[in-house]
Amino acid sequence: MIKGLKICGISDHKTLNYIVKHAHPPQFIGFITNYEKSKRYVEFENLKKLVNIDRKGINFVSVLVNPIDEILEKIKNLNFDYYQLYDVSPETTKLIKEKYKIKIISALTINNKDDVNKYKKYQNISDIILFDGKGYEKSFGFDHELLNNVSNSIKKMLAGNIQYNDGLEKFSEIADIIDISGSLETEGKKDISKINILLEKFSKIKNEN
Numbered sequence: 001m002i003k004g005l006k007i008c009g010i011s012d013h014k015t016l017n018y019i020v021k022h023a024h025p026p027q028f029i030g031f032i033t034n035y036e037k038s039k040r041y042v043e044f045e046n047l048k049k050l051v052n053i054d055r056k057g058i059n060f061v062s063v064l065v066n067p068i069d070e071i072l073e074k075i076k077n078l079n080f081d082y083y084q085l086y087d088v089s090p091e092t093t094k095l096i097k098e099k100y101k102i103k104i105i106s107a108l109t110i111n112n113k114d115d116v117n118k119y120k121k122y123q124n125i126s127d128i129i130l131f132d133g134k135g136y137e138k139s140f141g142f143d144h145e146l147l148n149n150v151s152n153s154i155k156k157m158l159a160g161n162i163q164y165n166d167g168l169e170k171f172s173e174i175a176d177i178i179d180i181s182g183s184l185e186t187e188g189k190k191d192i193s194k195i196n197i198l199l200e201k202f203s204k205i206k207n208e209n
Contacts, residue, residue, distance in 0.1 A: 001172050002171060002176065002177070002202075003027075003206075004026070004027035004028065004176060005026040005028070005178050005180070005198070005199075006027065006028035006029070006030055006061065006157065006178070006179040006180070007028070007029055007030070007180060007181070007184065007198075008029075008030030008032075008040075008061070008159070008179055008180070008181040009030060009031075009032055009038070009040035009182075009185075010029055010030070010031055010050075011031070011032070011040050011041070011042045011046075011050070012190070013050060015192065015195070016050060017053075019058075019195060019199075020053065020054075020055065020056055020058060021056075022195075022196070023199075024199045024200060024202065024203035025056065025058055025199065026058065026199065026202070027177070028059045028060075028082070028179075029058055029060055029061065030061040030084060030179070030181070031047060031051065031060065031062060031063060032063050033062045033063055033064050033071065033075060034064050034065060034067055034071045035063070035064075035065040035086075040181070047078065048078060051080065052078075052079055055079065059082055060079055060082075061080065061081065061082040061083070061084050062078070062080045062082070062083050062084065063084045063086075064083055064084065064085055064086070064088075065086040065087055066088060067085070067096075072099075072100065080102065081102075081103055082102065082104065082105050082127070082128070083096065083100070083103075083104055084104075084105040084107055085104060085106055085107060086107045086109070090122055090125055093106060093122065093126060097126075104125065104126045104127055105126065105127065105129075106122040106129055106130065107130040107132050108122075108129065108130065108131055108132065109133065109134045110131050110133065110142045111134050112146070113146055115146075116131065116146050116150060119131075119150060119154065123151070123153070127155065128154075128155045128157050128176075128177065130157040131150075131157070131158055131159070131175075132160050133159070133160030133161055141161035142160050144158070147174040148174065150174070155176050155177070156174065156175050156176050156177070157175065157176065157177040157178075157179050158174065158175035158177070158178055159178075159179035159181070161182065161183070162178060162180050162183065163183045164180055164183045164194045164195075164197060164198040164201075165183075165194075165198075168201065168202065168205055169205060184198065
């Protein structure tokens with residue numbers, strides 16, 4: 001059953017304030033913290049100002065690709081509940097979690113069954129496992145049927161070219177949380193009208209459950 005929603009790649013105050021003040025806000029909001037190739041990347045000084053608001057119970061997520069110690073030290077006092085880690089080994093993930101006393105979303109990029117099965121190395125370390133496409137900032141999709149046999153004992157987040165106007169119910173057997181970014185954009189910028197459609201749609205799904 002889908003219990004949560006994450007909107008990722010927020011980079012401006014107007015969009016963030018709209019989401020936080022929405023009647024049906026998501027459970028998670030993600031910020032691209034160190035991946036400069038992404039058009040959604042937020043430079044540190046802007047990030048510091050952006051996340052320094054009343055979150056109203058929403059979990060703020062710092063999205064990090066193979067972060068070096070310097071960036072981890074730089075952001076350690078910012079207003080984040082989770083670090084979402086790409087390309088980080090289980091051993092390093094555990095060290096980061098323990099050192100910074102932070103919840104962890106381990107992001108796995110999926111192309112085949114072997115990629116999926118990597119979750120077993122993280123399941124006793126991470127709070128959430130994210131199954132994503134291989135495209136990073138390009139929102140590539142993957143065959144979601146690869147997740148059919150993933151243990152229900154872990155909390156599963158699903159990303160990878162999911163559309164804001166999809167029938168999200170179809171993911172209910174394989175995901176606890178849906179993560180959407182690219183499809184909420186028009187001409188490369190977050191589109192408030194699309195965000196509203198998604199949040200209203202998700203609210204109805206939750207009420208039906």
